[in-house]
Amino acid sequence: MARKRYTHAINEALIEEMSRDPRVIVYGEDVELAIMGDTRGLLDRFGRERIRNTPICEATLTGMAVGAAAAGCRVVVHMMFSNFIYTGFDAIANQMAKLHLMTGGQAVMPITIIAAYGGGASNAAQHSDSGYPALVNLGGVNVAMPATPADAKGLLKSAIRGNNPTFFMEAIGRGGEMGEVPDGDYTVPFGKAATAREGRDVTLIAIGSMLKPTLEAAKKLEAAGIQAEVIDPRTLVPLDEEALIAAARKTGRIVVVDEARDRCSAASHIAAVLADKAFGALKAPVKRVTVPNVCMPYAPNAEKRMIPDADRIARIATETARA
Amino acid sequence: MPTTEPSRAELLALYERMLLIRRMEERLRADAAAGNLPGAVHLYIGQEAIATGVCAQLRATDLITSTHRGHGHFLAKGGDPKAMMAEIWAKRTGICRGMGGSMHVADFSKGILGANGIVGGGFAIATGAALASKLLHDTRVAVAFFGDGAANQGVFMECLNVSSLWKLPLLLVCEHNQFSEFTPSQDITSGDIADRARAFKIPTTVVDGNDVVAVWQAAGEAVGRARSGEGPCFIQAHTYRIQGHLEAEDLFLAGGKYREKHEIDAWRQRDPVERQQQRLLAAGVRPDDLQAIDARIGRVVEEAVKFAVESEPADSDLALELMFVGQKA
Structure with a gap:
C-alpha cells in the first residue's frame, strides 16, 4: 500500500499493462507530451510505435480502434475531454458497441477509451459534460467510473485486459487527489460495488x-x-x-x-x-x-x-x- | 513498372469468381422480389469486377472492409456462399448466426471485417487494421472498399491524412458507381474524388471498373506498394450500379425517378462479366468450358439456397448473449 495521486495511478496502470502485453497501444491527441498527465513517461519507455500523437480527428480515432482491435491490438484511446466522445460517436455507437453481436460473436473489441468528464473548472459547456448516461444506454460498452486512485488503477488494468469496449471515465481536475493504492498487480473486477x-x-x-x-x-x-x-x-x-x-x-x-x-x-x-x-x-x-x-x-x-x-x-x- | 498480364488460369479464375457473385445475387434478387428475405438487400450487380480484381491480389490474411453493398466483397475474399446465403435468410447457420443480415456479412477468419450499414463506416476500421499490421510488424494489407457517396463523409479526409502520414499498408478502393442512394453523384460531389487522394500525396490510379483485368493490374501494383511499406494507395474504379439502391426501391420511389432507362441500358453494354467472357473466348477458351463453369456455379448457388432454406431460424435469445464477450446484456 502506498499513497498515490489519481493521475499517477492511471499512469502506473498504463505502464504495467503495456509492459505486460506488447499488443497494448495508446494513442490520442497530445498523449506524447501527456497534456492530461496520465500518459507521462510512456513515450520514453515504449517509443512512438506504441504511443503516438494523432491529429484531431475523433471520428477516425474511434474507428481506428475498431480496426486495430480486429487486427490484433489492445487499444487504449485517450479522448482527452469526454465531450470529444460526441465527435467520435459514430464508430462508438455504430461499430464498437455493436460488432460483437452483428458478427455473431466473431468480432472481439479489446478497446479502452479514457475520457475526462464533469464540471468545476470553468471549462464551459463544451468541455464539462458528464455524458456517460448516453454510453450506458448504448448496450455494448462497459462504463467504469473510478472515484479513487486505487479504483483508477484497478479498473483500468481490468479494462485493458478485458475483451469488451470500455469507457474509463476520469473526473476532470481531480487527478491530484491522493489515496492508498495496493501494491503489485492490482485489478478491480467490473460489476462490483x-x-x-x-x-x-x-x-x-x-x-x-x-x-x-x-x-x-x-x-x-x-x-x-x-x-x-x-x-x-x-x-x-x-x-x-x-x-x-x-x-x-x-x-x-x-x-x-x-x-x-x-x-x-x-x-x-x-x-x-x-x-x-x-x-x-x-x-x-x-x-x-x-x-x-x-x-x-x-x-x-x-x-x-x-x-x-x-x-x-x-x-x-x-x-x-x-x- | 511493367504491367503484369494475367495467365489463362488467372483469367478463368477471375471470370468464375465474378460469375459466382452475379449468380448468387441474381438469386437474391429473385428471393427479395418473392418476399423470402426479411431485410433490405443492396445488390452489387454490374460492379463485380472491382471486388474480384482487387481480392484476387490479396492474401488470405489480408483484411478488408466493405459497404452496405457487400456480398461481392465477401465472396471475392473467399467467404462461404452457403454461410452468406443462410445469413441473408436469417438462419442460425448464417455466417453471423442471423444477427447481421445482408448489410453485415463478415468472416473475421478470412479477413472480412464486415459489410457495413454506415456509409463511410469502413474507412477508419481499415485504417486501424493497417495501423495494427504496421505495429505488429506483420505484412498484412488492409483494403477499404467504398463508394463515391462515402467519399463525401469527412472521415474519408481524416483517413487519407493519417494513412499517408504514417505510411500505413492501406489500399483505398473507390467504387464510383455514380449514385449516392437515389441521388446522382454529380449533383452532390464537387471536383474529382481522386484529386482528394492526390492532395495527400497518395499514389492514385483511375481505372475502368468494369474491366476486371484493369482492376486486377492496378490492384496488383497498389497492394505490392502497400505491402512493401511505402504507404497507402488509392484506386478509383468507374462503374455503374445496374440495380437500384436496394431491391424493391420502387415502393419508396412511388413513381419518382432519379435516372433514365437508356443510361442503364448503355451501361449494360459494358457488363463486366460479359466482357470477361468475350475476352476468354477471344483467347481461345471453348464455349463448352464456359458453360461448364456456369453449370458448376449454378450448383453452388442451388446448394447455398438449399442450405439456407433448410437451416433452423436464428436463436431468438442469442442477442442477449452476444452484446458482450462473457457478460450478459
Whole structure:
C-alpha cells in the first residue's frame, strides 16, 4: 500500500499493462507530451510505435480502434475531454458497441477509451459534460467510473485486459487527489460495488466524481445524528444491482448522487431499478441529486450552483432519512 | 513498372469468381422480389469486377472492409456462399448466426471485417487494421472498399491524412458507381474524388471498373506498394450500379425517378462479366468450358439456397448473449 495521486495511478496502470502485453497501444491527441498527465513517461519507455500523437480527428480515432482491435491490438484511446466522445460517436455507437453481436460473436473489441468528464473548472459547456448516461444506454460498452486512485488503477488494468469496449471515465481536475493504492498487480473486477462508508439510517449511492462530496455530506449528517451508508457502484455497466438492492433493503432510504444531467441520468436508472426490485423495502421515495437539465455555465458561481455539493447532498439525505 | 498480364488460369479464375457473385445475387434478387428475405438487400450487380480484381491480389490474411453493398466483397475474399446465403435468410447457420443480415456479412477468419450499414463506416476500421499490421510488424494489407457517396463523409479526409502520414499498408478502393442512394453523384460531389487522394500525396490510379483485368493490374501494383511499406494507395474504379439502391426501391420511389432507362441500358453494354467472357473466348477458351463453369456455379448457388432454406431460424435469445464477450446484456 502506498499513497498515490489519481493521475499517477492511471499512469502506473498504463505502464504495467503495456509492459505486460506488447499488443497494448495508446494513442490520442497530445498523449506524447501527456497534456492530461496520465500518459507521462510512456513515450520514453515504449517509443512512438506504441504511443503516438494523432491529429484531431475523433471520428477516425474511434474507428481506428475498431480496426486495430480486429487486427490484433489492445487499444487504449485517450479522448482527452469526454465531450470529444460526441465527435467520435459514430464508430462508438455504430461499430464498437455493436460488432460483437452483428458478427455473431466473431468480432472481439479489446478497446479502452479514457475520457475526462464533469464540471468545476470553468471549462464551459463544451468541455464539462458528464455524458456517460448516453454510453450506458448504448448496450455494448462497459462504463467504469473510478472515484479513487486505487479504483483508477484497478479498473483500468481490468479494462485493458478485458475483451469488451470500455469507457474509463476520469473526473476532470481531480487527478491530484491522493489515496492508498495496493501494491503489485492490482485489478478491480467490473460489476462490483464498493462500500465507502457504513451506516444504518440512509444509503447514499455516489457515482464517480460525486463520491468525494458525498463522503463530506456523510460527515455532516453524522454531526446531525444520521448514520449514512455510502455505496460506490464503480462501474455503471455492468451494474452491481445486487449490492444496490441489498443497500436499499438495509436502510430503506436511498439517495443517488450523479454529476450527469437529471433526465435519463445514471441516477434515474438506479432509482428505477430500486423502485422495481426493492419497492417493498423502501421507506421513502428514492431521491436523485443531479445536475439540472442544463449545460454547464462558465462563471464559477453559476457552475457551482449546478453541480451537487456536500450541502445539497446532506440536505436531501436528511429529508430522506426523516421522511 | 511493367504491367503484369494475367495467365489463362488467372483469367478463368477471375471470370468464375465474378460469375459466382452475379449468380448468387441474381438469386437474391429473385428471393427479395418473392418476399423470402426479411431485410433490405443492396445488390452489387454490374460492379463485380472491382471486388474480384482487387481480392484476387490479396492474401488470405489480408483484411478488408466493405459497404452496405457487400456480398461481392465477401465472396471475392473467399467467404462461404452457403454461410452468406443462410445469413441473408436469417438462419442460425448464417455466417453471423442471423444477427447481421445482408448489410453485415463478415468472416473475421478470412479477413472480412464486415459489410457495413454506415456509409463511410469502413474507412477508419481499415485504417486501424493497417495501423495494427504496421505495429505488429506483420505484412498484412488492409483494403477499404467504398463508394463515391462515402467519399463525401469527412472521415474519408481524416483517413487519407493519417494513412499517408504514417505510411500505413492501406489500399483505398473507390467504387464510383455514380449514385449516392437515389441521388446522382454529380449533383452532390464537387471536383474529382481522386484529386482528394492526390492532395495527400497518395499514389492514385483511375481505372475502368468494369474491366476486371484493369482492376486486377492496378490492384496488383497498389497492394505490392502497400505491402512493401511505402504507404497507402488509392484506386478509383468507374462503374455503374445496374440495380437500384436496394431491391424493391420502387415502393419508396412511388413513381419518382432519379435516372433514365437508356443510361442503364448503355451501361449494360459494358457488363463486366460479359466482357470477361468475350475476352476468354477471344483467347481461345471453348464455349463448352464456359458453360461448364456456369453449370458448376449454378450448383453452388442451388446448394447455398438449399442450405439456407433448410437451416433452423436464428436463436431468438442469442442477442442477449452476444452484446458482450462473457457478460450478459
